[in-house]
Amino acid sequence: MKQINLNICITHCQLDELSTEDRELVERALKATDNAYAEYSHFYVGAALRLADGNIVIGANQENAAFPSGLCAERTAIFAAQANYPDQHVTALAIAARNDNGLLEEPVSPCGACRQVILGIEDRYKKPIRIMLYGKRGVYCVSSIKELMPLSFVDSSME
Numbered sequence: 001m002k003q004i005n006l007n008i009c010i011t012h013c014q015l016d017e018l019s020t021e022d023r024e025l026v027e028r029a030l031k032a033t034d035n036a037y038a039e040y041s042h043f044y045v046g047a048a049l050r051l052a053d054g055n056i057v058i059g060a061n062q063e064n065a066a067f068p069s070g071l072c073a074e075r076t077a078i079f080a081a082q083a084n085y086p087d088q089h090v091t092a093l094a095i096a097a098r099n100d101n102g103l104l105e106e107p108v109s110p111c112g113a114c115r116q117v118i119l120g121i122e123d124r125y126k127k128p129i130r131i132m133l134y135g136k137r138g139v140y141c142v143s144s145i146k147e148l149m150p151l152s153f154v155d156s157s158m159e
């Protein structure tokens with residue numbers, strides 16, 4: 001019997017330590033929280049992704065009285081990008097969130113379903129997506145969703 005310890009690599013930095021492009025993406029995610037429709041949770045999430053051609057697509061969570069009919073910010077951004085620019089892979093994704101007390105102190109963490117969808121996009125284009133999770137205390141950056149998803153399930157998992 002042996003124990004397996006998995007290592008994940010997260011860079012913790014401040015906004016002004018990011019490249020101009022990455023900072024812009026985080027700022028767009030922060031702004032996108034204004035577009036959330038979160039009447040039920042009062043948790044306003046914004047996402048902004050950059051495509052290979054430099055275009056930015058934003059998303060924000062959209063809720064519904066029938067709860068499962070809503071969608072997270074990350075997936076609204078990703079599916080909009082896929083529907084409008086299917087030939088462009090995603091290079092980076094920033095996420096930010098606030099509640100009725102303001103922006104979160106700690107970096108926001110994407111839900112499991114969104115992680116799986118982000119993984120699916122990495123797998124589809126065979127390109128890693130840099131991910132930035134905003135919190136007032138700092139930004140977590142990872143070079144791929146795989147950092148947040150050990151033992152993940154993709155097409156090749158079925159071979």
Ligand code: THU
Nearest residue numbers: 041043045061072073109110111
């Ligand atoms: N939410 C997101 O938009 N992204 C996440 O990764 C976590 C949760 C939204 C869904 C719902 O509208 C609200 O936050 C509360 O769960």
